[in-house]
Amino acid sequence: MGMNPTVQALRERFGPRIGRALVSCGDTIVYVDREAVREILRWLKETPGQQYNYLVDITAVEYRDPERPLEVVYELFSLDRKVPLRVKVELPKDQPLEVDSVVPIWQGANWLEREVYDMFGITFRGHPDLRRILMWETYSEGHPLRKDFPLRGRFSRSEQVRQALGASPEAHYSKEELSIADLYHDLPADMRERLVRQGVLEAGSRIGSRTVELTVGESGAALAPAWGGAGTAAAVAEEPDFGGDHMLVNIGPQHPATHGVLRLVVELDGEVVVRCIPHIGYLHSGFEKLGEYRHYNQIIPLTDRTDYLSPMANNVGFAMAVEKLMGIEITERCKVLRVIACEMSRIISHLIWMGTTAIDIGAFTPFLWTFYERERIYNLQEAWTGARLTTSLTRVGGMMADIPDGFVEGLREFCRTFPKTLAEVDRVLTRNGIWCARTQGLGALTAEEAINHSLSGPMLRASGVPYDVRKDRPYLDYETYDFEIPVGEHGDVYDRYLVRFEELRQSTRILEQALDRLPDGPINVDDPRVILPPKSAAMNDMEAMIFHFKQVMEGVKPPVGEAYFPIENGKGELGNYLVSDGTAKPVRWRIRPPSFINLSALPKMAQGHLLADLIAINASVDIVMGEVDR
């Protein structure tokens, strides 16, 4: 593929502020001047003929070569013209790591930039709320994705445990929250004291309109539980003053309705949500760092565990990214099998969403039905991969295994009977008065807002934007399947439900078509660089043995380059961005996490709704914390 003509237009418009441009694995990359990046991105977004209106991702890359500058990467996509573009900014290490924030252009950049700040220590000038997002705010070991940061962290394990346990959860209230309507002054006295003692607040500093007045005794008394905890002497002695108008409510991180370890801090006026501030990172597991220490095929088991509601689709997405990096064309049978894997994943992902959301809104029965159907898919999945959940189905260049005997019949049977369950759920929910009352008109986003927040998947489509990676950036021959993209009208919780519901039907259709066309043939490419030779050959043939040895000991080695590969999974656009320096382990493995980005619109959606509706709105985002926090 040639270079994107936008680069030429950029050069004409911005001259020397545009640096070198190159094409890697078909993706056009253009380097721009760090001081001009905001202006250039705004131009790219707003200029007719360019219209890169969708910010896919912001991330950063640090190379293993310590001389090379850090790079901030902006992945853009034009929803109208269906063209991607990658813009990069170089930040030499001997200068301050700073670049202008693009939050004024795209709201969706907010959390993405915070993550880059947290993981790389890059400051975004003009960001409204730049603080750590995945690690806690007082985390003192550094910025984990920097190359000089050891995989296991800088401190010993006992020190890490000590610091973690010593950090009271309340210390993670941000300054912003404490400024909410002077809420600081409504906090129990012991909590206030703790915040000052732990250095989150300083006595004498100003919060909101008032000054922090506090005398911290050098008592060093043991921390008292304050989350609904037993009243301590201090808390009892000085009753908090609830005279203010607003109230601060903390939901989570351990709460049945937050779909994982999400924590929401909510400012309430009576029952109405004035502001909702999500806190994430409670499940941050360091996937991306871990990936830098693994061979490409060894990363596939990790992908199971990011979005564990649709593991097979993640496996496919990662393998496709590596194949793009290496220029591998997979076999026809493999393509169809991967479509089957992706659609099965979409079904179980939507089913769990439906079941748990129904519970949140007060309907228990659909949970049992949808879990029953999930078990049926699990049976098939287990027959195919040997595991119910951690499937590790793909390999670079092919599949871990072909489908077993009886699988096709089993899946056909599922496709035949599954719509019956759907019809039942449809009957109890879709026109149910309570369900409609609890979902309609809630958390609505317009199309512009949804795009501006970089939403994807059913969240975006419910707002009326028909963007689906399967249609707009087709892979695995999705363009040859006959299926519809359901699109909502109001962008509210109910529309999101309808969109997902219809997607379940469409996925069943795709599955049927895939089964019909499933060709015979090999599942793996014939390429000894990436695929292990059969065991019998490895035992008998010298050459095959050498390939086997090299594969196992050295791993798959893509050439120098980088690739971004998006797929549409149940949550939205799941991207894998890989940077290779020619070795067997990626320099950078970035997951473009759909539910992380979708969740970042929650504060916007929740505003002005009742607290009880916040639960429904949060449920409608369909988050999976494993992927939000990675």
Next chain:
Amino acid sequence: MGLNVGGSGKKLGVVAGSPNWITTRLDFLVNWARANSLWPMPFGTACCAIEFMATAAGRFDLARFGMERMSFSPRQADVLICAGRLPFKLAPVIRRIYDQMPQPKWVISMGACASTGGVFDNYAMVQGIDTIVPVDVYVPGCPPRPEGLLYGILLLQKKIRGESITDRSLREEQLLDQTALRLKPETVDELSEPFGNSVHQTRSA
């Protein structure tokens, strides 16, 4: 009532001809009651929680063991089931939840991550929740199948049946010491030692 003295071979003494009286050991009665109505506090964090939900749903039916009453408030819970990985950021949370649970209480560590850190031998992950809270039953697997979790629950019931209400040491609260650790620092380091081939995977090149 179907009182069985599980496995121990003891017979329940029923005084013949008097339907209103049974005789039994107090320990046995208490343990029977405790073991068969464990209210779980589902501390589901990651993938294992999905299998936990599957265990609770129709096919595996946790209700058969008197456990269908999920206690989302730690104050009414008997057994903390940590299903999934526990990053350091979550460590103070599980600790507080454990502290808030009333005695008697037990902990099941479900999955490789909760038990040892699993594949996540990195900066973010607690290497086994036993460095944070005491654990009664470890369920191996990544994730454990629902059958595996059920087996772990049965083991816990067996353990409970062997307890004695007069043994106060079982019910001692394990407080944090001044360094905010439950175990000695050396013990934590030792428990968190990498093992197997993971020691060789720290090279980034």
